[in-house]
Amino acid sequence: MTQTPVAHPVSPSTSTAAKPVTVTLTGAGGQIGYALLFRIASGQLLGPDVPIRLRMLEIPSGAAAAAGTALELQDCAFPLLHSVDVTTDLAEAFDGTNVALLVGSRPRGPGMERGDLLQANGTIFGPQGAAINEGAADDVRVVVVGNPANTNALIAAAHAPDVPSDRFTALTRLDHNRALGLLAAHLELPVGQLSGVTIWGNHSATQYPDVFHAQANGTPITDLVDEAWLQNEFIPRVAKRGAEIIAVRGGSSVASAANATIDHMRQWVGGTGSGRDGSDRDGVDWTSAAVVSDGSYGVPAGLVSSFPVRSVNGCWEIVQGLAIEEFSRVRIDASVAELIEERDAVRALGLIRD
């Protein structure tokens, strides 16, 4: 792999003396990368007092786009942006990384399922996991966005034996936000009045958006919607929203994916009380993230599956004790069965060992 370091010391003296946090973004020359970078550099990821050292990893064909974006970042004169490096070298990209956003990979097109990307994208995440294992900071936190995100996170974690597995996650926050948005529109209520929604399982069409513990201003959602709407409209629409966006927009979700990535990492670092709207809605609620299962809710340990989670002291904790009725059980099990199939497929491809 060729190395193309492009260092841009953007702001020689930042507005604060705090130590910079190193954020590595893969796929930095791509669409989601472009939607993420300016938000990261402006402080929306880690807050208004945290200087950022940005590392942008690309493959050679994407390096020029990333380098151009680095010039634009310089032109924004963000006070928090300590430095920007564009590289195609894995070791350089992950050296000292505190926050790793693994976006770089091929998106699906019309007619494809995310699982169709397993072979094409799976090979990316083993070497990246190994580079994180080798060089990242002790407090590294990783979110995989590139699809199929759950199984790519499994592959990355499997190549990082010295990094605690709970530092590897995959993004299902976009599905969570979609569920909130669609529910709010159906109930004609502001999103801020909803709580207790969960995405279970895989970031795929088998995912299960669960509203059986959800409330609108304290009223159970199940009192406000009928089962036919849930079964025939809400659940499939959330689960297939990615395909809907591809069909309508002509390409996969970009800004909403970047937004969800920011939500996921900001709350992982800062706690689920740090709601986007400044309220503590998320502190009395939970969100969804795909984390390495500890066996909770019958999901086999080791799979990277979406759960209801809260971030407490910088760690995702799976919300325990929720009653799971038969309607939910069969749907969770179906999505988990797909995760098992994907795990077995990447084992067969030699991307992880038994």
Ligand SMILES: NC(=O)C1=CN([C@@H]2O[C@H](COP(=O)(O)OP(=O)(O)OC[C@H]3O[C@@H](n4cnc5c(N)ncnc54)[C@H](O)[C@@H]3O)[C@@H](O)[C@H]2O)C=CC1
């Ligand atoms: N988990 C989620 O909720 C979502 C996931 N996605 C996924 O995010 C991924 C990226 O999507 P876009 O930014 O729209 O795609 P894009 O094609 O615009 O950008 C991808 C970038 O990744 C780069 N890349 C490819 N292999 C790489 C590697 N080994 N190392 C570093 N960079 C590499 C490419 O050169 C390209 O610049 C896709 O897999 C897509 O399916 C998209 C939306 C939501």
Ligand SMILES: O=C([O-])CC(=O)C(=O)O
């Ligand atoms: O659907 C896709 O391929 C992109 C994606 O993951 C999403 O929008 O949820």
